[in-house]
Amino acid sequence: MSKERRRREALVYHAKPTPGKIKVVPTKKYSSQRDLSLAYSPGVAEPCLEIEKDKKNVYKYTAKGNLVAVISNGTAVLGLGNIGPEASKPVMEGKGLLFKIFADIDVFDIEVDTENVDEFIQTVKQIAPTFGGINLEDIKAPEAFEIERRLKEELDIPVMHDDQHGTAIISAAALINALELANKKIEDVQIVISGAGAAAISCSRLYQACGASTENMVMLDSKGVIRKDRDNLTPEKEEFATAKDLNNLKDAMKDADVFIGLSTADIVSPEMLLTMANDPIVFAMANPNPEIDYDLAVKTRKDIIMATGRSDHPNQVNNVLGFPFIFRGALDVRATKINEDMKMAAVKALAKLTKEPVPEQVNIAYGETYLTFGKDYIIPKPFDPRLIATVPPAVAKAAMDSGVATEPILDWEKYTDSLLERFGNDNKLVRLLVNRAKLNPKRVVFAEGDQMDVLKAAQIVHDEGIAIPILLGRKETIKKLMEEIDFVADIDIVDPKSDEEFERKNKYAEAYWKNRKRRGVTLYSAEKKMRERNYFAAMMVNTGDADAVISGYTSSYPSVVKPMLELIGLADGVSRIATTNLMITQRRGPMFLSDTSINIDPTAKDLAKIAHMTSHVVKMFGIEPVIAMTSYSNFGSSNHPRATKVQEAVSYLHRFCPDMIVDGELQTDFALNHEMLQDIFPFSKLAGKKVNTLIFPSLESANITYKLLKELNQADSIGPIMMGLRKPAHILQMEASVDEIVNMTAIAVIDAQQKEKQEVKVNPCTSL
Numbered sequence: 001m002s003k004e005r006r007r008r009e010a011l012v013y014h015a016k017p018t019p020g021k022i023k024v025v026p027t028k029k030y031s032s033q034r035d036l037s038l039a040y041s042p043g044v045a046e047p048c049l050e051i052e053k054d055k056k057n058v059y060k061y062t063a064k065g066n067l068v069a070v071i072s073n074g075t076a077v078l079g080l081g082n083i084g085p086e087a088s089k090p091v092m093e094g095k096g097l098l099f100k101i102f103a104d105i106d107v108f109d110i111e112v113d114t115e116n117v118d119e120f121i122q123t124v125k126q127i128a129p130t131f132g133g134i135n136l137e138d139i140k141a142p143e144a145f146e147i148e149r150r151l152k153e154e155l156d157i158p159v160m161h162d163d164q165h166g167t168a169i170i171s172a173a174a175l176i177n178a179l180e181l182a183n184k185k186i187e188d189v190q191i192v193i194s195g196a197g198a199a200a201i202s203c204s205r206l207y208q209a210c211g212a213s214t215e216n217m218v219m220l221d222s223k224g225v226i227r228k229d230r231d232n233l234t235p236e237k238e239e240f241a242t243a244k245d246l247n248n249l250k251d252a253m254k255d256a257d258v259f260i261g262l263s264t265a266d267i268v269s270p271e272m273l274l275t276m277a278n279d280p281i282v283f284a285m286a287n288p289n290p291e292i293d294y295d296l297a298v299k300t301r302k303d304i305i306m307a308t309g310r311s312d313h314p315n316q317v318n319n320v321l322g323f324p325f326i327f328r329g330a331l332d333v334r335a336t337k338i339n340e341d342m343k344m345a346a347v348k349a350l351a352k353l354t355k356e357p358v359p360e361q362v363n364i365a366y367g368e369t370y371l372t373f374g375k376d377y378i379i380p381k382p383f384d385p386r387l388i389a390t391v392p393p394a395v396a397k398a399a400m401d402s403g404v405a406t407e408p409i410l411d412w413e414k415y416t417d418s419l420l421e422r423f424g425n426d427n428k429l430v431r432l433l434v435n436r437a438k439l440n441p442k443r444v445v446f447a448e449g450d451q452m453d454v455l456k457a458a459q460i461v462h463d464e465g466i467a468i469p470i471l472l473g474r475k476e477t478i479k480k481l482m483e484e485i486d487f488v489a490d491i492d493i494v495d496p497k498s499d500e501e502f503e504r505k506n507k508y509a510e511a512y513w514k515n516r517k518r519r520g521v522t523l524y525s526a527e528k529k530m531r532e533r534n535y536f537a538a539m540m541v542n543t544g545d546a547d548a549v550i551s552g553y554t555s556s557y558p559s560v561v562k563p564m565l566e567l568i569g570l571a572d573g574v575s576r577i578a579t580t581n582l583m584i585t586q587r588r589g590p591m592f593l594s595d596t597s598i599n600i601d602p603t604a605k606d607l608a609k610i611a612h613m614t615s616h617v618v619k620m621f622g623i624e625p626v627i628a629m630t631s632y633s634n635f636g637s638s639n640h641p642r643a644t645k646v647q648e649a650v651s652y653l654h655r656f657c658p659d660m661i662v663d664g665e666l667q668t669d670f671a672l673n674h675e676m677l678q679d680i681f682p683f684s685k686l687a688g689k690k691v692n693t694l695i696f697p698s699l700e701s702a703n704i705t706y707k708l709l710k711e712l713n714q715a716d717s718i719g720p721i722m723m724g725l726r727k728p729a730h731i732l733q734m735e736a737s738v739d740e741i742v743n744m745t746a747i748a749v750i751d752a753q754q755k756e757k758q759e760v761k762v763n764p765c766t767s768l
Helices: 004-013 034-041 045-053 055-061 085-102 119-130 145-153 161-181 198-209 249-253 271-273 295-300 324-332 338-356 360-364 387-401 411-423 430-438 452-463 477-486 499-519 523-529 535-541 557-567 604-620 641-656 670-672 674-680 698-710 740-757
Strands: 067-072 106-111 132-137 159-160 191-194 217-221 258-261 281-284 307-308 440-445 467-472 493-495 548-551 579-584 591-595 625-630 659-668 694-696 718-723 730-731
Touching: 045 055, 067 085, 085 106, 085 159, 085 324, 085 387, 119 145, 119 625, 132 145, 132 161, 132 324, 145 159, 145 161, 145 198, 159 161, 159 324, 161 198, 161 307, 161 324, 161 338, 191 198, 191 249, 198 217, 198 258, 198 338, 198 535, 217 249, 217 360, 249 271, 271 295, 271 718, 281 295, 295 307, 307 338, 324 338, 324 387, 324 411, 338 387, 387 411, 430 579, 430 718, 440 452, 440 535, 440 740, 452 467, 452 477, 452 718, 467 535, 467 740, 477 493, 499 523, 499 535, 499 557, 535 548, 535 557, 548 740, 557 730, 579 604, 579 698, 591 698, 604 641, 604 694, 604 718, 625 641, 641 659, 659 670, 670 674, 698 718, 718 730, 718 740, 730 740
Parallel strands: 067 106, 067 132, 132 159, 191 217, 191 258, 258 281, 281 307, 440 467, 440 548, 467 493, 548 730, 591 694, 625 659, 625 694
Antiparallel strands: 579 591, 579 718
16 A cells, blocks of 8 residues: 555544544433433532532542543654644544543543643643543653652542553563563563663563562663763663663673663664573564564574564554553542552453463454464453453452552452443454454455445455455456556456456356256356356356455345355255344444345244354354344244244254254343343343344344344444355445445455365254
8 A cells, every 4th residue: 555545544534424533422311301401400400419518429420430531742642753732632532442442431532732741730630520530641751750740649540651651561461471481580681671761661660560670671772871870861761770881782682681672663683682692582662663573583583582562473562451451440449549559460460361261252363273372472462352351350459459449349240240241342343353354365356346335445455454356347447446546556357248358258157057057057148147247256266266255236135146056056064045244233242143134034944054054153253152043922922933933943953953052032122131031031041141143033024123223223234244155255235335345355254264274064963
């Protein structure tokens, strides 16, 4: 992707359809005059009076307890420097976005127009009553140290400068684990710190708290080694000045056990690396380019344990592993501050979590067969769902033990459950999906490559490395459209109607005719079909010229399904195809709905097979399927055939697939409200469980439900995901959005990955 196009895309992303990345959403009803009279005058007076009596009631009656201020003056924005408060606002909004999606914390971003320390502190103090916590961001050193110190002393809510402490906490956890692998003790190792800014100072202090010796540390700034005989050192640099006779990084690296890079790219040479001690630990965390290239480093030293700040290498030191969860724990016990005990608790929780068995969802997301503690896994992955239930409780308990918690947690199991509920309220699954596709991109043929939205989607999947697109359509038309959107890439463009494809069309036609000649297909009709995009695209997949096909943007669903069934056919053990839609819902997270596009009135046995195929798709996402077979009745309350066929389907599944967590027939509200289900139907296999999959008794009920969810609740939809075909072919809804096409492409890539490995046996319950 060209730099100019990346620039334009970034600007459009932040500007359209609504400027910015965050907004305020009401949490109470406001549809009636009564609602409004309670929300504002006169009803609002009552909570005001209660808070006047006791200020602690502000947590009971307002959003303060889940509201954090991300505050900056824009004097030290990563990679941009001192750009001022207004220019820093997109960064602060982005920070707010991360708080919300990782820990369900609401944020107001506040940009303060002053570089005066006293003015900045006074401003923050005056607005502090609004917030449950303060996240200081992108403030230059040394002012950042004084600002944080004084605000922590003078405010009674948690304050943390993430630039200082985020990297420190994550890297300290990684360092503890790396030292264990290297069989070294932290009090003995020689540590070199390249960089002397806020992050470097905070890292060094936290390493000391973990047991590192100051005498064994050497810190460097832009002038070289920070020595005791240097003049005009700040108090923070004096704290780490060394008496050793060292002048530069080359000197410092000799016999060092640990290198911590918080400086600039490419300052560490292979020669320096070779002078380090055995089993060197190198955290090259400069972004976007580390102090030494990862591949070069591991090639130079086979015994190296390495981490960077980048997501495309093992062991990413990513602040998102820390700040959302640290504030989550602090807010949940209404801590008056974030102290050293709480930070250390986060360090230990992260270090310990790395050594525990990794959920399959994480293995799937990162394309690993089995992630396990070792040189390439010394810190948890950012998409690990366990973080939300691991780090906040550790931080909260440390706050309680250290005496800064004002609302201690009494029921830890209930608290953990509430944290897991928060995890489902965003699009993490979509990010996991795309990340997994990028690990092994496949060739995906877009049958309608001359449609602008399809082409835009192809551009995204190409630029992001999700797939290798192949575009079908008239070359002149596609190239003209590519010029319009600045899509410059070496992409295969295939026109099934052109003479250039004469030989391939004949080859495809003959193969199609041989397969279907006893089903009314003549060679002439086969040749004619190969001029049609969907037939041609399906044959590309059949013959191995492509790995998957995406179609349906301009055509009705049945018209696209037909050639896929004729040419690609059913997978082994499958008697009919079906589809499921993944809905990303606000309240319940990911939900799978089947069958949304194919089977109009499935029989009981068909429903059982649809449920079974859907369970495999759910597992493909690393989720344990919990399936409700839905109806208008509950457990035999109706004898109508539409209800009894669902009963019969459940009976099939209980008999032939006893390991599946499935039950019904159930009304949808009982399926989704686990308290109602537990109270009324405690005997159900679903009692006490969170249903994530709904199987509907007919096409109309499934299709209406998923489209209703999509339009009324603005739930993101991925699908319909085709189930049961021999090779990957996925069909879009007409006029699908660019994002929907991108997501479906990722699904197609993962489907191809799975079929390539032959990981999925669609129907092991053969008796079905």
